[in-house]
Amino acid sequence: MITIFIPTPLRRFAAEQAKVSVNAKNVAEAIKSLTSIHPSLTPYIYDEGELIRKHVRIYLGEDDIREKEGINTLLKEGDELSIIPAIAGGTH
């Protein structure tokens, strides 16, 4: 199983889960599985062209998947993915 960590701003679209486990061979499959379990997450991760939004980073362990093969990066049992969206608050 692959563990996907859901950031706090997106948890309300994932039944308040902090992490979701999926079976997947690569990052694209893992994210697709995640959005099929929690469809409300879809617009927060994918843009209209079904690409990962540019303000959303996907990490495998501590590395950006851009350092690897992007969404085609192969995954192995026990891998951990993190979804990190840009946030801007500083609170005025």
Add this chain to the structure above:
Amino acid sequence: MRQTLEEIKFSKEELERYSRHLIIPEFNIEGQKKLKHARVLVVGTGGLGAPLLLYLTAAGVGTIGIVDFDVVDYSNLQRQVLFTTHDVGRPKVEAAQERLSALNPHVRFEVFNTRLDSTNALEIISQFDVVADGTDNFPTRYLVNDACVLAGKVNVFASIFRFEGQVSVFNYRYPDGSRGPNYRDLFPTPPPPGLVPSCAEGGVIGVLPGILGSLQANEVIKVITGVGEPLAGRFFQFDAAEFKTRIFKITRDPENPLTGSNPTQTELIDYEFFCGINLNHNTMSNQVSNGQLSVTDLHEWIKSGKDFQLIDVREPYEYEIANLGAILIPKGEILRHLDEIDRTRDVVIHCRSGKRSQDVIDLLKQEEGYNNLYNLKGGILAWADEIDPSMAKY
């Protein structure tokens, strides 16, 4: 004249005040001298700015710049521990300076009671060594990032939302002179408007900016003193709900318009437009409503024969280089020439970049009650860029 590091001295009272720093072997008096010599700009006096300013002041940073345009309101007090109930209604920079000066009278404060924007960001940021970004919206995040990269300043970043916090040190200067990645490497573009609510809409747990702002202050002090390993090329994520912390590596983006393999951006841009906010901001009504007039609108006003007054607040030698045929009243002489400034017609005030003219407008509004003034956004530089390319830029 700015003192050199070698010229920095401490009084007996200062030595006692900073003694807990001085007895840390790797920090000692050399670290304290670097702090006193340093000039740090804190952008925003909100939830992050409060701990940032309190700790940087207590630690003995020599000069602290504070930028904010807002006034204190009751909804701030849940997390902005810099302010008290008595401060409600006061300009934040004023209340902050008063509180911080009482905490440490050895620190010099330079306050900017204004909104940081593309017309003033480079001018303000260039005056400092390190910038700490505690702002609360995407346009200003990108503005601070870009201005820091263009001015060669380190940008110590923190951001929060509800239970989530992020910290990083952008554009860090390594000993070999090379620069670390910046915000645009991490997030090339902001989310579309409406997709991510602001803290004002989405809320934030009050302690969170206290935690993240303190981490940010710690990074500022590390960057200044060279003690420890700054959080450059990496970023820290804090999940306050689960109490999980993670550190991720930042990958450089070859398409970064500032620092990528083919840089295309050499100046500040319109960040509201970049972030998809106010997309119709060039329309006259929108510009006029916030007191800013674009050069395109001014051009329209002139062409349409509209009855208005145009005033230039630069110096005579600048007027010689390039002018729009306006009445020349240098900024420093404005209060002696009030009888020449119309109160009945619309008045457009301009300078080189839009900064001085805004200062004059603020002054005339606050002190003299003018309510018919418009600032020419981007000043004569914008006019040269957008309307008259033959005009000299200086």
